[in-house]
Amino acid sequence: MTNGSATVTGTGTAFVANAQEGHAINLPDGRAYEVLAVGSNTVITLGSPYLGSTASGQSYSIQPNQGFAQSAASALATFLTQFGSYVTTALAGKFGDGTAGAPGVSFAAEQSTGWFRPAANTLAASINGTERVRLDANGNLLIATTTSPTIARVYVDSAESRYQSRNATSGANGYAGAMTTNQYRVGWAITATPLIFGNNDTERLRIQEGTGHLFPAADNAQANGGGSNRWSVVFAGTGTINTSDEREKAWRSAPTEAELDAAWECFEELGFYQWNDQVAEKGDAARFHFGPRAQRVWSIFAQHGLVDPIVNGQPGATPYAALCFDSWDDEFETMHEIGETVLETPVVQQTRVAGNRFGFRPDQLDRLMMAALKRESDRQAARIAALEAAAND
DSSP: OOTTOOEEEOSSOOHHHHOOTTOEEEOTTSOEEEEEEEEETTEEEESSOOOSOOOSSOOOEEEOOTHHHHHHHHHHHHHHHHHGGGGTTGGGTOOOOBOSSSBSEEETTEEEEEEEOOSTTOEEEEETTEEEEEEOTTSOEEESOOOOOSSOEEEEEOSSOEEEEEOOSSSSOSEEEEETTTTEEEEEOSSSOOEEEEETTEEEEEEOTTTOOEEESSTTOOOSSBTTBOOSOOOOSSOOOOOOOGGGOOOOOSOOHHHHHHHHHHGGGOEEEOOHHHHHHHGGGSOOEEEOOHHHHHHHHHHTTSSOOOBTTBOOOOSOTTEEEEEEOOEEEEEOOTTSOOOSSOEEEEEEOOEEEEEEOHHHHHHHHHHHHHHHHHHHHHHHHHHHHHHHO
16 A cells, blocks of 8 residues: 555455445555555555555555445436337337438337337328338328329329229229329229220220210221131121212122022032030931031132132131131240249240131121122023013013
8 A cells, every 4th residue: 555545556466246336345544545446466545645654555545335236227228218219119119200311210220110100190101211101090001102082992003003992982083093104004993084005005895984885995906806806696686787878889799600609509518417515415416507518618708719729727818707717836934833932943834825716707708709699580580581471472
């Protein structure tokens, strides 16, 4: 010990384990000094200079006092000041409002992603500091937008897709939607708006409001079915109406003799038949249909020099719309089974096998055959008239 010094130096002592700040140390002069700091196992700093005589090899003792409890209380007070609010907030399931950049509920590894409260009775989700989803006070779910609609709905808006769904009691649109600009869209309404179907960002079909009439989007531009996608049966209260306005026609002429000859020969081709698929399904119960065979009709026209013949199952050129031939290529589609893991290399399945099919337009062929029948009727009438005239001579 050194008189007037605040440093106590020991030999073989263990001050770190036995003394703490705030304790008292009893020194050889009979006084108790406050321990200001424990520097190491052999050094203690006193709160005031040593007043006794300089000496070495002296005994000492450590005396705990209230200073340590006071220090602990001070540390606890500091802790409560910093974190006491969590008892009534986070630990009670209550969080601060937060912002998009610093959500009230976030994650340790990504504190800019989470949930926050942008307004009263409104919940929003933030991804990397940007609001992406919002549930507003009216129950509207907004995705990629923060603008609430005037009528309750689900509303999605982005550069790639637009989808809107609302429970409307008034207004033109009840429900409407679109799934990317090159896929499909569908919408339906409560009042004054048709149900629209489309793809490739283009309207294709609509059901008219009020009447329920079904219309194509463009006039005379779309087929109903195809050579490999046929309707099995069409039920209707009346027949079809084919527009026949002369202002839309480039008129050629009445049928030629060769055309009438071919049509007259088609009468010999008429007969009853059963469809093969129906025979396979129903056997002898398959019903009989009546009409010609398309390839035979084509061959008759070819024999009269009106069309190119069929070669190796492929027809040649024809100027007649009554004779039809449709062909299609193999089609493939990338498939994923429901519930299966989607692989980076998806499975490609064939959805249609290449093929072709002959056909004819019954109305046009029938009318040409009627013209041939009229020619024959006129010929018979002329013969009868000639015979009657000869009989009267």
